[in-house]
Amino acid sequence: MYRYDEVDQQIVDARVSEFRLQTERYLAGELPEEEFRxxxxxxxxxxxxxxxxxxxxxxxxxxxxxQLRALAQIADQYDKGYAHFSTRTNxxxxxxxxxxxxxxxxxxxxxxxxxxxxxxNCIRNTTTDQFAGIAKDEVxxxxxxxxxxxxxxxxxxxxxxxxxxxxxxxxxxxxQDNAAIEVHDIGLQLVKNEAGELGFAVYVGGGLGRxxxxxxxIQPFLPWQHLLTYLDAILRVYNLHGRRDNKYKARIxxxxxxxxxxxxxxxxxxxxxxxxxxxxxxTQAEVERVCQHFIDPDYLPAQADAEQQLAQLRSDKPGFDxxxxxxxxxxxxxxxxxxxLSLKKVGIAPGDATSAQMRAAAxxxxxxxxxxxxxxxxxxxxxxxxRLEDLPALWQEAKEHGFASPTVGTLSDMICCPGGDFCSLAxxxxxxxxxxxxxxFDNLDFLYDLGDLELNISGCMNACGHHHVGNIGILGVDKxxxxxxxxxxxxxxxxxxxxxxxxxxGPSFSEQEIPQVVDTVLSVYVQQxxxxxxxxxxxxxIGMAPFKEAVYAKAD
Numbered sequence: 001m002y003r004y005d006e007v008d009q010q011i012v013d014a015r016v017s018e019f020r021l022q023t024e025r026y027l028a029g030e031l032p033e034e035e036f037r038x039x040x041x042x043x044x045x046x047x048x049x050x051x052x053x054x055x056x057x058x059x060x061x062x063x064x065x066x067q068l069r070a071l072a073q074i075a076d077q078y079d080k081g082y083a084h085f086s087t088r089t090n091x092x093x094x095x096x097x098x099x100x101x102x103x104x105x106x107x108x109x110x111x112x113x114x115x116x117x118x119x120x121n122c123i124r125n126t127t128t129d130q131f132a133g134i135a136k137d138e139v140x141x142x143x144x145x146x147x148x149x150x151x152x153x154x155x156x157x158x159x160x161x162x163x164x165x166x167x168x169x170x171x172x173x174x175x176q177d178n179a180a181i182e183v184h185d186i187g188l189q190l191v192k193n194e195a196g197e198l199g200f201a202v203y204v205g206g207g208l209g210r211x212x213x214x215x216x217x218i219q220p221f222l223p224w225q226h227l228l229t230y231l232d233a234i235l236r237v238y239n240l241h242g243r244r245d246n247k248y249k250a251r252i253x254x255x256x257x258x259x260x261x262x263x264x265x266x267x268x269x270x271x272x273x274x275x276x277x278x279x280x281x282x283t284q285a286e287v288e289r290v291c292q293h294f295i296d297p298d299y300l301p302a303q304a305d306a307e308q309q310l311a312q313l314r315s316d317k318p319g320f321d322x323x324x325x326x327x328x329x330x331x332x333x334x335x336x337x338x339x340x341l342s343l344k345k346v347g348i349a350p351g352d353a354t355s356a357q358m359r360a361a362a363x364x365x366x367x368x369x370x371x372x373x374x375x376x377x378x379x380x381x382x383x384x385x386x387r388l389e390d391l392p393a394l395w396q397e398a399k400e401h402g403f404a405s406p407t408v409g410t411l412s413d414m415i416c417c418p419g420g421d422f423c424s425l426a427x428x429x430x431x432x433x434x435x436x437x438x439x440x441f442d443n444l445d446f447l448y449d450l451g452d453l454e455l456n457i458s459g460c461m462n463a464c465g466h467h468h469v470g471n472i473g474i475l476g477v478d479k480x481x482x483x484x485x486x487x488x489x490x491x492x493x494x495x496x497x498x499x500x501x502x503x504x505x506g507p508s509f510s511e512q513e514i515p516q517v518v519d520t521v522l523s524v525y526v527q528q529x530x531x532x533x534x535x536x537x538x539x540x541x542i543g544m545a546p547f548k549e550a551v552y553a554k555a556d
Contacts, residue, residue: 001062001064001143001293001294001372002062002290002294003112003293008112011155012109012112012114012116015043015105015114015116016102016106016109019039019040019043019101019102019105020106022036022040023040023098023099023101023102026098027098027099038120041119042116042117042119043101043105043115043116044056044057044116044117044118045098045101045119047424048094048422048423048424049420049422049423049424049426050095050422051094051096052096052097052098052101053092053094053096053422053423054092054093054096054101054104054115055086055090055091055092055115055118055119056071056093056108056118057090057113057114057115057116057118058089058091058125058375059125059146059150060089060125060126060127060132060143060146060147060150060170061127061130061375061376061377062143062372062373062374063372063373063374064365064373065362065366065371065372066111066362067112067113068358068361068362068365068373069362070107070108070110070111071091071113071358072355072356072358072362073107074093074104074107074108075354075355075358076355078097078103079093079095079096080094080095081354081355082352082353082354082355083353083355084349084351084353084418085343085351085352085353085375085379085381086351086379086464087377087379087415087417087464087465088124088125088127088167089130089374089375089376089377090125090375091375094418094422116154116155117153119165120160120165121161121162121163121165121166122153122159122160122161122162122165122166123153123156123159123162123166123167123168123235124165124166125150126146126150126153126168126169127146127168127169127170127179128142128143128146128170128172129142129171129172129176129178129179130178130340130374130375130376130377130378130382130384131178131338131384132146132374133294133296133384134384135173135332136330136331136332137175138173138190138332139172139174139192140198141291141294142170142171142172143294144287144293145170145188145224145227146170147293147294148227148228148282148287149168149227149231151290152228152280158235158236158239159235159239162235162239162242163239163243163250163251164247164250164251164252165251166185166186166238166252167184167207168186168187169184169186169187169188170187170188170190171187171189171190172189172190175495176494177493177494177495177499178376178378179377180466180469180493180494180499181203181206181215182203182206182499183206183207183208183212183213183214183468183469183493183499184215185204185205185207185251185252185253186202186204186215186231186234187202187204187206187215188200188201188202188203188227189201189203191220193221198223198224199222199223199224200221200222200224200227201217201219201221202217202218202230203215203216203218204216204234204252204256204261204264204265204268205253205255205257205261205264208467208468208469209251209461209462209463210248211253211254211257212463212468212501213253213501214499214500216261216264217261218261218264218265219265224282224287225281225282225283226272226276226281226282227282228280228281228282229275229276229277229278229280229281230268230272230275232275232280233269233271233272233275234268236271237264237267237268237271238252238255241267242254242255243255296333297370298370299333299336299385300335302334302335302336303335303387303388303389306387306388306389307388309389310324310388313392320392320395322406322444322448323398323404325406326408326409327339327341327404327406327408328340328391331384331385333385335387335388336385337386337388337391338382338383338384339383339386339394339398340376340380340381340382341361341364341380341382341398341403342380342403342404342405342406342407342408343357343380343403344379344380344405344407344413344414345402345405346405346412346435346439346442347435347439348402349416349431349434349435350379350415350434351415351416353381356401357401357402357403360397360400360401360403361373361401364383364394364398364401364403365383367390368386368387368390368393368394369383369384370385372385377415378408378415380413381403406444409452409453410447410450410451410452410453411441411447411450411453411455411472412437412441412442412447413454414438414454414455414456414457415454415455415456415457415465415466415470416431416434416456416457417430417457417458417459417464417465418459418464419431419457419458419459419465420476420483423460425459425460426460427460427461427477427483428460428476428477428478428485428511429476429483429511430457430458430459430465430474430476433457433474433485433511434457436511436514437455437514437515440515440518440519441518441519441522450525450526450535451532451535452534452535453471453472453534454471454472454491454492454494455470455471455473455518456468456469456470456472456473456491457470457473457474457475458473458474458475458476460475461475466493467491467502468488468501469492469501469502470488470491470502471489471491471502471535471536471539472487472489472502472535473487473488473502474486474487474514475487475488483510483511484508484509484510484511485508485509485510485511486504487504487505487506487508487509487514487517487518487521487551488502488503488504489502489503489521489539489544489547490502490544492536503544505521505544505547505551506548506552517551520547520551521547521551523550524546524547524550525538528542
């Protein structure tokens with residue numbers, strides 16, 4: 001993973017000192033709230049419903065064990081002993097005191113972490129697949145490109161005050177998209193042309209929130225050398241033409257929709273002519289410099305009988321078999337696998353981890369995965385480099401710490417934002433809905449029978465829980481001061497072939513009704529599906545009508 005050089009460390013340390021002085025002035029009454037607000041947002045500090053919230057950057061989801069232990073220590077010392085992993089692979093503390101934030105940032109800086117550009121109208125944390133670098137079907141490792149984008153965008157003076165926040169995601173797999181690139185402001189798909197040359201397909205104008213839109217392909221093949229100059233051109237067009245008079249219409253997706261993708265692409269090309277082949281053009285030497293931070297660890301040769309031993313254990317231990325089936329991902333290196341540590345234990349808010357769990361995960365990383373972890377878009381942790389012969393021991397330890405729920409990719413592996421329990425923007429609580437659904441659908445046989453199914457929950461239209469692209473999406477809404485929930489069906493972001501925005505099923509439901517509504521939707525699916533047909537494919541085949549009829553018949 002990328003390690004700071006001397007300049008990186010100086011920059012982060014200077015930011016800590018700067019914000020410490022700003023915070024001291026604010027608490028002393030020397031800096032008005034309206035002046036302090038943009039300064040704290042530049043350092044990831046929000047004021048939420050009940051307390052401040054600090055968002056810590058985890059660039060493209062990569063962590064080492066030392067950093068995770070530091071995050072655990074901060075949770076104990078400055079928070080309530082736990083933290084929340086978000087869909088953008090960041091970590092959020094929900095209860096810090098404003099006076100303590102400079103100390104928290106100083107502790108983060110000691111382990112090469114920060115909260116820079118985790119909020120505000122700037123380029124946010126670039127994200128990618130949690131299996132980047134180890135997936136067998138990658139065109140190329142996307143992590144060096146994420147790091148190049150991170151270095152280019154951090155403290156970029158032209159992009160510190162954009163019309164609205166800006167998010168970039170990178171994917172390198174041909175058929176799968178764990179980074180949801182087509183619902184980002186810019187989505188980058190690594191591709192190769194007919195000559196075998198590496199480049200990017202560039203999507204622009206995707207996003208969720210009040211106006212969910214699938215991004216438009218404006219450049220089918222961008223040679224890698226021109227990545228930064230082309231991104232620069234996109235951002236310049238957005239900075240120049242994006243609306244600043246209405247924050248609800250300020251995202252780049254609104255601009256792309258208003259102009260049309262073809263006109264927007266033409267404006268980008270015109271701007272690019274001033275930048276192409278300029279100083280920001282990438283060189284092979286620069287790319288190789290960054291790639292040196294992402295070399296493979298010292299893999300050991302595959303044990304000859306490891307797979308046979310696993311097969312025997314799977315036969316003898318059904319629980320182990322279920323865990324391997326759902327939580328294991330194939331590795332490019334023979335003799336290794338990637339293991340998802342589930343943060344979706346029943347009764348725990350999805351994505352939450354206690355300080356004890358964070359320390360335990362760090363220990364597991366040291367013992368089984370070269371001290372390295374990933375945070376996924378799906379709010380889980382991943383050990384990417386586990387030897388096959390270590391899987392039985394890892395399974396036992398994962399069970400002890402609540403990481404072994406064998407439900408990855410099922411309905412229970414739901415995405416959920418913090419909602420009204422914390423967020424001042426939320427219309428309704430998300431966590432109680434998640435907990436009710438986890439309790440209602442806790443039968444593993446039933447979950448496995450349903451197969452792959454994404455259920456996403458957001459507490460408001462900002463869509464931090466990505467409800468629009470859930471196969472089943474649940475959105476908290478305010479109905480005359482009461483919490484209600486809107487249900488949508490048919491969303492998807494994980495398939496490169498057919499990303500889609502979900503369709504609202506009809507009028508909203510009370511909190512108490514939601515488990516039965518979901519149960520009814522699933523019953524229609526089970527009755528209507530064809531052999532081996534996924535929920536999303538069944539929905540696309542039969543349409544909304546059978547689901548709607550059944551749900552509202554039950555409601556009546």
